[in-house]
Amino acid sequence: MIHFNWYKPFEKGNNKTVIFPKDLMKKKTMGKYTYLLENKLKKILKVKNVVLTTSGTSALMMASMALNIKPNKKIICSNLTWIATINPSLILGAKIYLVDTDKNTQKVNFNKLNKTIKKIKPDIVILVHLTGEVAENKEFTSLKKKYRFKVIEDASQGMFNKYDNGKYCGTKFEIGCFSLSVTKIINMVYGGFCTTNSNYLADKLRTIRNNGVNAEPEYAKLELPVMKGLNLKPSDLHAFIGIQNLKNRKLIVKKVKEIFSRYKKRIKNSKITLIETKNISIYPSVIVEKISKFSKFCQKNNIQLHYGVRCLSESSELKQSSKKFPNSIFCSKNLVRLPGGPGYKLKEIDRIIKIINKY
Ligand SMILES: Cc1ncc(COP(=O)(O)O)c(C=O)c1O
Incomplete structure (x- = not known):
């Protein structure tokens, strides 16, 4: 069973042990x-x-x-x-x-x-x-x-x-x-x-x-x-x-950019909209229709999502009416982060895209 984590840190080579001086x-x-x-x-x-x-x-x-x-x-x-x-x-x-x-x-x-x-x-x-x-x-x-x-x-x-x-x-x-x-x-x-x-x-x-x-x-x-x-x-x-x-920062940045551009080019599902950015984004984020259904769909297909950050106005310490914050509340309710991070192999990303395109 393949288990996709929403983030994988970068490893140069497989199972390389770091020796401490x-x-x-x-x-x-x-x-x-x-x-x-x-x-x-x-x-x-x-x-x-x-x-x-x-x-x-x-x-x-x-x-x-x-x-x-x-x-x-x-x-x-x-x-x-x-x-x-x-x-x-x-x-x-x-x-x-x-x-x-x-x-x-x-x-x-x-x-x-x-x-x-x-x-x-x-x-x-x-x-x-x-x-x-x-x-x-x-x-x-x-x-x-x-x-x-x-x-x-x-x-x-x-x-x-x-x-x-x-x-x-x-x-x-x-x-x-x-x-x-x-x-x-x-x-x-x-x-x-x-x-x-x-x-x-x-x-x-x-x-x-x-x-x-x-x-x-x-x-x-x-x-x-x-x-x-x-x-x-x-x-x-x-x-x-x-x-x-x-x-390794140059390799890391290159990989993160490659992952984002794969998502950008290959997501072909009108229910999933990638939040575009020209910058380096470690958390590719999408707005999806029916987030809980999408979440179940991903779970069934062993894709682990992250719900991203939520609105401060919804936290108990800063509770405020949601009417004042329509856009951030919308993101809070409809946005998820797809698996990202420089540790992913591009073929893993392609597989995720293939699956979510069927949602
Ligand atoms: C926007 C933002 N601010 C602050 C922090 C806190 O960083 P740390 O987890 O290293 O304490 C994070 C961590 O994810 C973050 O995303």
Whole structure:
């Protein structure tokens, strides 16, 4: 029986065992490989600072603390994203305003976002680059200058995609947050990082990562915190794995693009509409008629689907009337992610397409 997982991470060769260098065994948390991975990411993404951490969620928490999110601060966020985007703001007690997406895409609706900005004058806007769809808009950038709010980019699903001006998404505004978990384009099994061009913010992020102590753990003599923080330091062992995967990034990106274009060319079923993107999308997403019937059909044929992200307005913490968010609610109810990820063989993808074309 063939069992298709919705995501397969990249393996170069079959059953290849990773041998860990001896010096790694001596380290428990940060060390040589953490700094090496930070430097490599810095060069690749062309950004001044990278601060590696334990997950994308940790990166978002660090960014939210570094930008002083706290009670009475006003935060705007897209209604369609993974809850990790907004959890730090919720935990820190901020006031959250949700905005609907564009029709049939997973991108925030900039008309509505810009209107909300003018109305509420936020402290922070969190821009999410979901499944590689880069969220950008000229009016938004000029409103940022006018109202002087800060921007956190959640680029957890957007790594290696670029803005129109050629900048990598996650590097344009104050702080970018990325996930390096196993379902992302590059993984270190579990990890994430913040990017920033501000040395001041980078210093703050490193301090938050180290329980509020303003020194790298190896050099801390006086362990006195200067601000609030947590232990969000990554393990060197995982950073080592991240470096190995980063070395294969060109092959990985090529494979992910090939998978997406197969779906695009070969899905010939009017009940299934692929959400198109010119960018690198690790989660090929489709809008389907009668989602529960489709789900049963796929289950019967051993194709495992993922339901994608759901609307924040449907979560118990942020419950709001669905009337305000017609487009994101529509996606939430009708969108699924097809099997993706660079570990798939193209013939597996072809087989999936052949099956779903019969739905
Ligand atoms: C949009 C988005 N933000 C944040 C995260 C959190 O990343 P992590 O799972 O590494 O904590 C994810 C993870 O899937 C995500 O998709």
